[in-house]
Amino acid sequence: MIIKTxxxxxxxxxxxxVASGATHLGFILSESKRQITPKQLIEITxxxxxxxxxxxxxVNEDIDFVNDIANQAGLDIVQLHGQEDMDYIRKIIKPVIKSFDDYKKIYYYDLKDMTILLDSSVGGSGQKFDWNSLPxxxxxxxxxxxxxxxxxxxVQAVEFFGDKILGVDVSSGIETNGVKDLAKIKSFIERTKNYDVF
Structure with missing residues (x-):
């Protein structure tokens, strides 16, 4: 299972x-309170x-900008959180995770070209995705x-979706007062890993 912090x-x-067992590490490279520079990303990774x-x-960045940073920072995957369409996605040089806040929008995309991420309308806000809205x-x-x-x-989320779920992605849920909390990072990853064993 994918476990992305x-x-x-x-x-x-x-x-x-990494020590706790995350499979994917996410870094915000567009405007955000969590934004970092490519140079900072290289240093901390x-x-x-x-x-x-x-x-x-x-989020809605110029394609060349995204590809340049992907190369410069040694990214493995590009995650898109804006209104990027299939033409845009096909020009990205790395594998793509595409975020959706409405499952119906997925039907306009060619799923073989990306991995789907279902999120609330404001990613990183701590706002819960309405699980019951999904058919x-x-x-x-x-x-x-x-x-x-x-x-x-x-664990409740993973149980709810069963074999439909590829993984989980967390940001504000591992923070205290807007700062990443090491104890929460460890707890989130360990609980997910322990459930995934069964």
Whole structure:
């Protein structure tokens, strides 16, 4: 299962996530309170093993800008949180995770070209994605779930979606007062990993 910790800004948080068993690390490279520069990203991820994927998060940026940063910062995956269409996605040089706040929008995309992430309308806000809004019987593609996840509800979320879920993505749910909390990072990852064993 994919376990992605997002909005990381310090080496301490990165190292904690890696040591705890995160599979993907997310870094905000568009305007946000969690934004970091490519130079900072390179510095805080210099000890990250190659099996842990570095994900750059972008919102409605110029395609060349995204591809340049993906190369410069050594990203493994590009995550898109804006109104990027299929033409845009096909020009990205790295594998793509595309965020959706409405499952119906997915039908306008070619799913073989990307991984789906379902999030609340404001990513990183802690606002819970409305799980009950999804017609599970109609969902064919597996997806990563985000939107209001935290150490207390992540197992419930995984149980709710069962084999539809590829993984989980958390940002504000591992923070205290807007700062990444190492204990919460560890707890979130360990609870997800322990559930995934069964």
């Amino acid at each position: 997002c909005g990381l800004r310090t080496k301490e948080a990165v190292d904690c996530a 210099k000890d990250v093993p190659s099996n842990v994927k570095k994900v750059g998060v972008f 599970l019987e109609q969902i064919e593609a597996k997806f990563i779930l985000a939107g209001g996840l935290n150490p207390e509800n992540v």
